[in-house]
Amino acid sequence: MTGPVARVPREEVRRRLFDAAVSVFAERGYAGARMDEIARVAGFTKGAVYSNFSSKHALLAELIEDKARTQLVVGNVEVRAQNRPHAALEDIAEVWARGIVEQEAWTRLLTEIAQLAARDPEVRELYAPVRRGLRTELADTLRAAAEELGIEITVPVEQLALTLQALRLGLALEHGTDPDRVDRATLTAVFTATLRGVFRHTSSAADLRTESATPREESE
Template structure:
């Protein structure tokens, strides 16, 4: 039993004194992984509220409860922080979609996959738009462009791997062009997200779901013909 508990049992200290005592004790230093995850969570809120260009590392650090130095000890730059966050979100979506269709036949999977992606675009419209904003900035800034290319290629490569694994389970692995589908899917989602943000009544969930499902269905059909 701690000294504080002993004193409390004996009636030597009251609740207010206990709280004051705790406030004077050294706090446990957060683990590096905890700091990193808190910074990523704070960055997600800051980027979605302000956009990539307007978001500031100082504000992200404040929101997470750290100093700006904590950001730089975990990420090499604002671009690096955003790129990791975006890759994390994108791969989480891909894994969720593929898990959702894992027990379905190819045709049913095409429809279910389209619906899952459409739901994400409608529920979190700012994330695809942030990707577009980052891409536009990359077209003007060579430093951002280098980071954008590197991370987008890595993302497409991982997406290609996930799709290829699923194609093998569907029995069309050898003929399935996973690379082509990964590239087309990434571009299609970005375009549909922009259109949805401008005209959500016309480009609604069903339109997005149909477009993505048709892309999947076409890729599967071509593989089955080969």
């Protein structure tokens, strides 16, 4: 005889459904994916999917928000772990470029959803607030990073967040179309050039760097 089957915690159910959705969306495309297939891949019934997400659109919206927020947090941790304030912009660019190259299925899905949202009001209604929220988080992250590194953002931070959000999506599309030419090194170079163009060291921070790098003359 076997005992009662342990109930799967809700967070684990959602995580498995997210992972299954990424797999099914990547294989079938968003339009061709079915909720019962997502449930099967996750190891649940279709009822388990609908008890957590009211529709495929709702699942998509929460999946994108969860995935993008996780990428942002992980990227920040990776940059901080390198502990190179003098090369922070290059490190950020490298993390973003690697994310595009190593998660091609995910970036293809985002491209598909962006195109679908432009045509389908129901998808747009769910997707647009997610993108706005992620832009706000990115803007807050950029603002905090600038303060920490002693650098100035030369354009409104909300505008910069929108620019980078659009750049990442556009570069993901270009990489998917021509990965041999738009490779990781090229992506890193584009991100680096963009960041360098909108960040500049404040005079006080630059003076401190110059002072610490230049030996002081001995007093006579």
